[in-house]
Amino acid sequence: MDKVNLRRRLASARASLSPEQLRANATRVRETLLEQPWVQMAGLVACYWSEGHEPATHGLVLALWKHGATVMLPVLRDDNDLDWAVYDGPDSLAPGRFGIMEPVDTRRGVDAIRTAALVIVPALAVDPATGVRLGRGGGSYDRVLSRVGPNVPTVALLHDGELVEGVPAEPHDRPVRFAMTPSGLTSLM
Template sequence: MGELDASKHVLRDSILAVRARLTARDAEETAAVLAERALELPELSEARTVAAYVSVGREPGTKPLLEALRAQGVRVLLPVLLPDNDLDWGVYEGEDRLVRAGRGLLEPDGPRLGPEAVTEADAVLLPGLAVDGTGIRLGRGGGSYDRVLARIGAAGARPALAVLLYDAELLGSVPAEPHDLPVAAAVTPSAVHRFTAPPPHHG
């Protein structure tokens, strides 16, 4: 393990340990606040298609946000984990249409749209453990979203990238690699934090 990987590993462990101490009630209450905050981002609330994910365990909760986006008529894509750790996508049709998959994940039960479907998204909500002041995100280390971001880049797509976090997960710096793409914004319970200017408004 190189020095960069080792420092990421230590940081991941410490953040996951803090998250593990949260109660289910903490996570639930935070999820509702995060949904309200996230909808303050026009990149999400005014998008036609948002690629998101279903939070698991003590991750910052996404379910109220998924429901709010769907209620606004936004097409929400959710990942489906493939055997090689790449991601296929399906449309979110409501919480009752989610099915249990491996590793405790919840996936949509409808048709699979193919890994390329994410390139159509106007905004992509990325799972993460931390972000620094330049928008560099610390992922979980599985590599699935590295492939998603590479696919988006190869397609020439420019979706807004955002991450949901707890307030303490905004850090001074995160170990970065040259290919890391900064996110445009991080949403925490207390505020929306921008790292790049919002796109011009086409109202």
């Protein structure tokens, strides 16, 4: 299946999830992820502020922050690359480009991701055999993942049913090491 049709199919499946199911999924993903020792020990975490039918990260970001982690969230640049700024509580966010909530803190630059001990990224699907993720098609997170060190845990958050064999891959696509679904954590590499 090509990327466009796969994106369309997965987006449609996500849109059919009820608000109750989305909340339950977010709770299970957050709780399971926070149980991982390598998550608990990560001092600097790069995450994202979810929107729409994505696996919700708002509670996860808040929990990481309350447990003492420094959490960086992306700031979309005009070239579709991602800058990073520190989350400092719910009042530290404002709508950015396309209305996506972003931190208002000082920008740290695109290379700030190199200092993260844990990187959590969005995805529509992940291939369990290769770790290749399917994003929205802008390439922003493939650029991010190309800057992350080889020993840094990279985790894509998904709903159940989004681990998909045969996700189409292109040379610029970068794999993730883990996929987190409401059903559990899958090690990919």
